[in-house]
Amino acid sequence: SQQGEEDPQALSIQEGENATMNCSYKTSINNLQWYRQNSGRGLVHLILIRSNEREKHSGRLRVTLDTSKKSSSLLITASRAADTASYFCATQGGSEKLVFGKGMKLTVNP
Amino acid sequence: ETGVTQTPRHLVMGMTNKKSLKCEQHLGHNAMYWYKQSAKKPLELMFVYNFKEQTENNSVPSRFSPECPNSSHLFLHLHTLQPEDSALYLCASSQGREMDEQFFGPGTRLTVL
Numbered sequence: 001s002q003q004g005e006e007d008p009q010a011l012s013i014q015e016g017e018n019a020t021m022n023c024s025y026k027t028s029i030n031n032l033q034w035y036r037q038n039s040g041r042g043l044v045h046l047i048l049i050r051s052n053e054r055e056k057h058s059g060r061l062r063v064t065l066d067t068s069k070k071s072s073s074l075l076i077t078a079s080r081a082a083d084t085a086s087y088f089c090a091t092q093g094g095s096e097k098l099v100f101g102k103g104m105k106l107t108v109n110p
Numbered sequence: 111e112t113g114v115t116q117t118p119r120h121l122v123m124g125m126t127n128k129k130s131l132k133c134e135q136h137l138g139h140n141a142m143y144w145y146k147q148s149a150k151k152p153l154e155l156m157f158v159y160n161f162k163e164q165t166e167n168n169s170v171p172s173r174f175s176p177e178c179p180n181s182s183h184l185f186l187h188l189h190t191l192q193p194e195d196s197a198l199y200l201c202a203s204s205q206g207r208e209m210d211e212q213f214f215g216p217g218t219r220l221t222v223l
Binding site for chain 2: 003035043045098099100101102
């Protein structure tokens, strides 16, 4: 399965600190995406990184992709209480299927 | 908001009821998806429609019946569900099928008694 797996499963930090989340997957991919989900709501797309890209930035978000290690990391800098949510990585291979990990819960304390 | 709406937001039904979930996207996308999200399990893809044609049925039981009358609307018809079908049902859309980000609706929280 190409299912991504986030690590750690839960992270609690103070406002202003950086948060790093990791994702590992098993098979070759076309792209890897990160999503955020606030409690009981739909997922919101954060950033997409293609297999030929190594790093991408979007505002306070920085994503890296290492295809040789089959891993990705999401860094949120200068975290805010509003960043409290569950974060999912999702991988897309040769079809339209987007395969999600179980997610990890980030808590940013004010 | 994401441009994808779902109704109802909450639904409680008995095992003998028949109900439908509705999804509408206002983004001009061509592909639409149904996902099931249960506690402590990965998001499960149920169905994929591309240009109104079903392109994926991820071994979903027949008590779930999708319908896609046009590229903007997607339904999930429910009948004789089981308590283990209680979950958050999410609809999503994307411009095309591959290499695209997906835009999610807020979900329908379904409880089967």
